[in-house]
Amino acid sequence: MPKLPECVGVARLRHRCLLNPHNLHIVCAVHPAGTQGDSCLDFRENPDIEPEELWQPEGASYYNDELILQPQQRLTQQQQLELLDTHPMFTGKCPQCQHEFDRDWSARVHWDCSECGWMDDTV
Structure with missing residues (x-):
C-alpha cells in the first residue's frame, strides 16, 4: 500500500x-x-x-x-521540415550526391555516404 x-x-x-x-x-x-x-x-x-x-x-x-x-528542441519548425525533405532516413538518398542507399535504409542508425563522404551529424 x-x-x-x-x-x-x-x-x-x-x-x-x-x-x-x-x-x-x-x-x-x-x-x-x-x-x-x-x-x-x-x-x-x-x-x-x-x-x-x-x-x-x-x-x-x-x-x-x-x-x-x-x-x-534544437531545431526550428522550418529546419525540421527541411530535414524531412532531405535526410536519407526519409528519402533513401544522400542529400549531397543523391546516391541511393541499399533497401535496408529504414533500419540504419548511421547515415554516412560511401560515395561522396557525406556524414550525418544530427545523431
Missing part, C-alpha cells in the same frame, strides 16, 4: 508524519491498511524534520519522485 505524499517527503523519501513507525510492511501505525481517500485526517507533522523544498527548473517535472528534464 503506497503512502500518501503528505506522509513521506517526496524528494528524499523521509517520513514526515509522527504516526509513521518507519516500518516497510505497514503504511502507518494508525492506518496499517492505508487511508480511505487521498488525504489523512490523522496526519501529524513531525517537528524534527526540516521543511523540504521541491525545486524544479523550468521545463522539468517530477515523475515517480524523480526529477526529469524535458529535452530542449
